[in-house]
Amino acid sequence: MAQITRSTGIAIEGTPYRAGGGYEGSTPELDSTVMAAAEMLAGAFGQDTVIRFNSDRRSGSAFLKDTLPGFSGSCRVGLGAMIIAQPPTGMSRFEWHESIAARVGWGEPEFWAEIKAAPQVVTITTYLSQAVAVSDAPLIWSVSGTETWPYASNEHDSLSAGLAFLLKNVDTAKLGRPHSPGHTVGRGKGDSMKCGFCGQKMAKGIKGYPQREQLKRHLEVAHRELYLYHQQIAKAKGG
Secondary structure, X not given: OOOEEEXXXXXXXXXXXXXXXXXXOOOHHHHHHHHHHHHHHHHHHOOOEEEEEOOOOOEEEEEEOOOOOHHHOOOOEEEEEEEEEOOOOOOOHHHHHHHHHHHHOOOOHHHHHHHHHXXXXXXXXXXXXXXXXXXXXXXOOEOOOOOXXXXXXXXXXXXXXXXXXXHHHEOHHHHOOOOOOOOOOOOOOOOOOEOOOOOXXXXXXXXXXXXXXXXXXXXXXXXXXXXXXXXHHHHHOOO
């Protein structure tokens, strides 16, 4: 069964600091959201995941674990969350920032004071390296001095939507192993079938309602966005 661990960060050579050394979220809501993301990511891809928070502890993600060294390691596929200032109704974050900058100047103390005074909300994010993305992924790729490959960072309305986005745009062949939505965890005699996304066990011994049917219904209700996406994939393959 896939394991979930927390990272203490990566040492920055020549300094006493560690990149990604926040360890846990600055609020219980943020921390529990990223933990839920780790469970969903591990269940969907069947791989170990590692949770890493930025040093300010206002953002963090669960990443599929790999064996790449240093800053390139375990940062190719991520699902997480961050705390952001909520813009006024009807304005995008960019429009809001531009309007503040027009009044007080970009990056001035008054600029940051106004942003910090706004309601703070948790927003779902994904992180995807171009190294493991499908070739036709319709994404905007960014480049950073610490990244080996260009990457895309996107925001989503829910963890389910973020995971559906990753399942659609990650090339599992490049990861080296496939994912299996709604898979069974534990196949020994007497084991219950378990949802691969959230870990919920299906009941045993219900006459006329086998575990496979229970799992299908569970996916339809609890993970509808993911269920519909995989139905589309099956239909495209003639399944």
